[in-house]
Amino acid sequence: MAAIGTWAFSYPAVRQMKDMILSGEHATDVVERAMAEVEDDTETGHHIVGRGGFPNSLGVLECDAAIMEGHPGRFGAVAALRGVGTPCKVARRVMERSPHSLLVGEGALGFAVEQGFTVEPNDNMLSDRSASAYQDFLQKKKNVSGHDTLGLIALDLMGNITVGVSTSGAPFKSPGRVGDSPLAGCGLFADRTVSITCTTGDGDKIMCYCPSFHVVQLMKQGSTPSEACHIVLTDIMMKNGQDKCFEIGLIALNMKGEVGAASSVEFPYTFWNQSHDTVQQFTQSSQCFL
Template sequence: MACIGTWTFSLAAINSCADQIQSNHTSLDSLIQGVNVIEEDPSTGVYLVGRGSYPNAEGTVQLDAAVMDGENLHFGSVCTLEGYSKPISVARCVMEKSKHSMIVGSGACKFAHDMGFVAEPNDSLMTEETRMAYEKYKLSSQSVDQVVHDTLAVLCLDKMGNVTAGVSTSGPPFKTPGRVGDSPLPGCGLYADNMAGAAAVTGDGDIMMRYCPSYHIVRLMREGAGVQDACDKVVTEMKERHGAPFEAAVIALNMKGEVGASSLLKEWIDVRNKKVYNGFPYSVWQLGKTPTIQIQQYL
């Protein structure tokens, strides 16, 4: 039993997942509840997740999320969802209650409403901090390339030997309306397969989606690679193929509960507490251990 999440702010999600898994909940139920903790906390919106996220270039909060069940390879995602603060829960409904695997835009909003989720005004999904940032953006025409690319990604392995992957993000602040990155795309932002394990990524999704890194990591593990070796190999390949520097980090979890991570980050600044991390920070829990923050150095 184990779980791993991207960035320091995932620790609250990992704590929740660990409690749920040890209480015999499934990896899927545990993951959804853990991600919801972050999605519903407006103080973590500055990390580009859920309530309190930055809006797009037109002032609308649009959220993406996806979930994948490694037991049967079932997958569900929503993209550019407006008016709902817990997109990972809507993505689960797509996976379990729709004949489709991905629903976007107004269709995703209608689907959420039909599933019983209650829509909120756009303004209620923003905080004073993100509203002020948007007003500043309109005046200065700040480039989205000047802001960080954070994504909440969580991987969970339960006592039954089932692994699940989930991601949730608002994407880059002030993005082009309708923009979808790698996060809600299977094999790109996340992948899970009980025959090997699970992986997820965070960073500049417009670049990473070209390489299908999550599927690549899981495939390497299925072929016998160690979890850390698989992460390093995929990140190295992206680095070499792309050439120019870009932000990328990956996490992975195999069926033994072993974890791995690799990144192209030399440092990460936590925008909430202004703490500087020399590398890529991520949260980890494994059976018999206390959830902790670990740091993966630049590859």
């Protein structure tokens, strides 16, 4: 049994996940419900997740989300989805009810409507903070830094393992831009035989390396979660040059409930497993190589 969340703001979500896991709920339900609480809260929007996130260059909020189970073929994702405050819920419906695995833009929106989701005006999707930041972007060309994609991982009492990711994407991005988050093998990957992983950071760069898939494959070959994350990050940093490496954080969990992380920047995360009574907070320091 275990639960993980990327970044410090995931602490309430992981605490909720802990309680749900201990009550016997399925890992996918755990991830979906905990993710939705964060996605639909404008107070966490400034972390670049869901409602209250920063819009694209036209002032429209477009969200990406994905969910993946450890069972083969169990994956669903949406990208550039507008007007829905809980995109991870739509991603799960894609996984369970669509013949496709990834729906984007108008296709994702149309599917959400078919599934009974309420589509809201764009003004409802922005917070005062994100609307004000957009005006600063238009008038002063002032951008917002940060890549705080939310990733949640759950390992339940029955041994089911699920990962979910959600983000409103790079602030003031080009309309239709999609990062690594909703792409299997890039922003997330799961394999019930060994492990699960997700990433956070600069999605335009991360997707070029398929790091989540690489981490899982290393664990299948015998690496611990920590070893696998550090090997993958070292490989990426050596290819780019340490002083030129982009922002990336990796986190992984194996079926024993052991966690590992590696990052090119200081990377806080929250973690709980059956050996702890409470949710723990950790900070992964930026990795260096010789």
